[in-house]
Amino acid sequence: MGLARTTVSRVLNGQPGLKTKTIERVQRAIEETGFVPNAYALHLKGKRTATVGICMENLLTPPIVRKLALLQRLLRASNYNSLIEVVEPGNSDKVIRHFLSMRVEAVVFIGHFDEDQLTRQVGELTTRATPHLVIDHVGIKGANTVSLDRVSAMAAIVKHLIGQGHRSFGILAFNSPVRSVTDRLRGIREALAAEGLDFNQCTTALDGIFPRANDFAEGRRIAQAFIARGQLPTAFIAVNDEVAIGAMHGFQEAGLRVPTDVSVVGFNNMDICLMPTPALTSIDQRIDDTIKAAMEVLLPQLGGAARPRPVVRMIEPLLVVRGSTGPARV
Amino acid sequence: MGLARTTVSRVLNGQPGLKTKTIERVQRAIEETGFVPNAYALHLKGKRTATVGICMENLLTPPIVRKLALLQRLLRASNYNSLIEVVEPGNSDKVIRHFLSMRVEAVVFIGHFDEDQLTRQVGELTTRATPHLVIDHVGIKGANTVSLDRVSAMAAIVKHLIGQGHRSFGILAFNSPVRSVTDRLRGIREALAAEGLDFNQCTTALDGIFPRANDFAEGRRIAQAFIARGQLPTAFIAVNDEVAIGAMHGFQEAGLRVPTDVSVVGFNNMDICLMPTPALTSIDQRIDDTIKAAMEVLLPQLGGAARPRPVVRMIEPLLVVRGSTGPARV
DNA sequence: CTGAAAGCGCTTACAG
């Protein structure tokens, strides 16, 4: 049809200086043949990939998936593609390799990973001048980080409960070596100390008895174990909303009243907090603000401005008080 | 270092006929330089992309995300990468274009989309000899489809309730033009007809009064509306588990007993079914089996075996009976 | 305003 590849290329890239007629001719030809440019040829010859690699811990826990969904939407609004990969145990290096081979312009980690591995990977990305951002996993050396302040979250809970007169606390399903959990335990410990209370003295955990599932059934079982044991704390702090609601049920089935007899607090402020009666007091992660902050950290780096030192932004959690917490029984 | 690109290429691809010493030398050089092959050059020159494009309706509703998570895992186990894209209203053509430019070896649709658009896209993929699979969205002409049999699901529910003596049914939050919902309404209608009952006579819906949210609060509000109206049906069929649980709460708060006064059925059999008291009767989508079937349909096509005509596999739902349904009040 | 030529970084016949 007498069209040079050069001309076609120019039309596709909307470059100026073409006759309208030529443009139309090219566009018609493209439509007729159903031509779709080969992305691999495109990016081989200089064109930027405009792709961000997103490395996910999993796709099964709602808060994590929600972060992904929001980030993906904002990235697209800024004309970036997302390359989403889920880490299987042990293959996180493979994921990073894939990202690098796809020449992503940045890598974002969402969730919790092996600490040493993540540190090494952040180091490698930095060496290669590929920007990165770690969402959630706090304390990685040299890493740009945006994360909920989990220590602060637990302080808010403990303060709220102490303000209601509680002095004995049940800890529900915190038996995990994961950083987010240990941070939260530390938050509880420090908040208690700030009020002159000793963690070991005023908290009880019966987690170890059950396999960790972090679900409704586990919460109920732990509550039952607490009841069977006697000496009930007046307030319960759960690893997440599911466990908290399960515990509420366990208590209520045994004839205890929430919050008259026991107060219960969850974590994540998911929709399910409204399901039990009374509704569950919980911590809101402010995921929208987290991802907004993530974009603020990410975009300048995508622009190529190398940071002299890592940016760390902590998101302040929001305690949402509902009916499941109240004054301690005297 | 005296290494030909050819030799390096051979090492990377594990081709036979190289001296062990050479292989080691190459591998050391690769480690030292941190070399990662450029995927764009790789696939430009013939190498297959081993990538499947997954077009998602959204990343916010749990069943859909669960399908994605499982599919992605199985694809990786079969050595395929997943390229995941979320459709924003109106950009589904852009997604397909991106997939094509990335030379994906197949496209999988998960969720519900605009029917005409999806039909056209399936047609285009077929023309281009790019295999496809539609998960969930049933009734697309020419499409390879794997989907829950929603008509059958509703039949199971209706049969179960009729067996318990119910003859009047409340329909909760089915006011949507989406194919999955209209299919389910048809399922109810047909199942009633099979028992000699007329849909219009024995069902009531008060959905239109509220903005559709499909959540807990909406379920509660609809239940309250039913109570305010009087003439309560004895059984309620909800669009999903959230609405069902909300309705249960609405009824229970008004002093009605479940299932003594009203039976309630959900849909999806999510973990939250265990949260209300009594636990919620629901339909399990059998997502694991759905995705297993999806792989069975997909893999042979990825192998290049062009199907003479589209494969359609319907997954039989599983009714999980719990305490929220019981004999009709007489 | 449009076209012919070089080059991106690999793989794959083809020589040696």
Add this chain to the structure above:
DNA sequence: CTGAAAGCGCTTACAG
């Protein structure tokens, strides 16, 4: 067993 050359499908100077 290893290397030099062509070519994948684009973009980008450079000519015309």
